[in-house]
Amino acid sequence: xxxxxxxxxxxxxxxxxxxxxxxxxxxxxxxxxxxxxxxxxxxxxxxxxxxxxxxxxxxxxxxxxxxxxxxxxxxxxxxxxxxxxxxxxxxxxxxxxxxxxxxxxxxxxxxxxxxxxxxxxxxxxxxxxxxxxxxxxxxxxxxxxxxxxxxxxxxxxxxxxxxxxxxxxxxxxxxxxxxxxxxxx
Numbered sequence: 795x796x797x798x799x800x801x802x803x804x805x806x807x808x809x810x811x812x813x814x815x816x817x818x819x820x821x822x823x824x825x826x827x828x829x830x831x832x833x834x835x836x837x838x839x840x841x842x843x844x845x846x847x848x849x850x851x852x853x854x855x856x857x858x859x860x861x862x863x864x865x866x867x868x869x870x871x872x873x874x875x876x877x878x879x880x881x882x883x884x885x886x887x888x889x890x891x892x893x894x895x896x897x898x899x900x901x902x903x904x905x906x907x908x909x910x911x912x913x914x915x916x917x918x919x920x921x922x923x924x925x926x927x928x929x930x931x932x933x934x935x936x937x938x939x940x941x942x943x944x945x946x947x948x949x950x951x952x953x954x955x956x957x958x959x960x961x962x963x964x965x966x967x968x969x970x971x972x973x974x975x976x977x978x979x
Contacts, residue, residue, distance in 0.1 A: 804959060804961070804962030804965075805819050805820055805822065805958070805962075806818070806819045806958060806962050806965075806966060807819070808965075808966070808969055813892055814890060814891045814892035814893075814973075815890065815891040815892075815969065815970065815973045816888070816889075816890045816892075817888065817890070817966060817969075818886065818887070818888050819886065819887045819888075819889075819955065819957075819958060820885070820886050821881060821882065821884075821885030821886065821887075821957055822957055823882070823883070824882070828879070828882045828883055831875070831878060831882050832879060834879075835872070835875050835876055835879050838868070838871065838872045838875055839872070841868070842865075842868055842869070842872060845861065845864055845865050845868055846865060849861035849862060849864075849865055877902065877905060880902040880903045880904065880905060881902040881905075883903075884901075884902060884903045885900070885901070885902045886899075886900070886901045886902075887899065887900055887901075887954075887955060887956065888901070889954065889955065889966075889970075891913065891970070891973055891974070894912060894913050894914065895910050895911065895912055895913060896910070896911040896912075896913055896916060897909070897910055897911075898910075898952075898954050909952070911945075911947050911952070913974060915947055915948050916945050916946070916947055916974065917945065917946040917947075918946045919943065919944075919945045919967050919970050919971050919974070920943075920944060920945070920967060921942065921943065921944070921960070921963060921964065921967060922941060922942055922943060922944035922953050941953035941954040941955045941956050942955055942956065942958060942960070942963040943955045943963055943966060943967055943970075
């Protein structure tokens with residue numbers, strides 16, 4: 795196993811071994827945003843309790859239906875906020891090439907996404923002109939097809955690896971292309 799020296803400043807840990815290539819990236823911790831997320835989840839919870847009481851003590855069926863709809867929407871907003879908060883405090887991305895597959899994982903404490911791509915169907919690893927949906931947060935990464943690295947896969951163009959700088963992304967693209975083209979796996 796060989797740990798690669800970084801020719802850039804970044805959080806990516808690139809490890810090459812006989813079994814494959816592994817890249818691990820922790821989310822950049824922005825404490826002001828984490829505190830803001832925590833307060834946002836707290837405010838969401840307080841208003842959620844108030845809305846729940848309105849639902850429970852509604853006097854007629856029409857008001858109950860309206861409050862039920864409001865509670866469902868409020869619950870979805872809270873879910874998105876909680877996912878973002880968990881991603882902010884403990885988010886990790888992992889990219890691994892092993893057994894003729896590219897594995898892409900995103901992990902945020904209790905939340906986990908994993909995708910597997912067959913190497914034989916992957917073409918054109920390159921940089922993506924990434925423009926985050928929420929420029930302040932860069933939070934859209936956990937559930938949407940966003941990222942700074944892209945490749946062609948069976949007529950689609952998956953985008954991966956979020957919240958890394960351009961120099962780091964270029965190095966990762968270079969390592970992946972080199973690894974795939976040399977048939978090192």
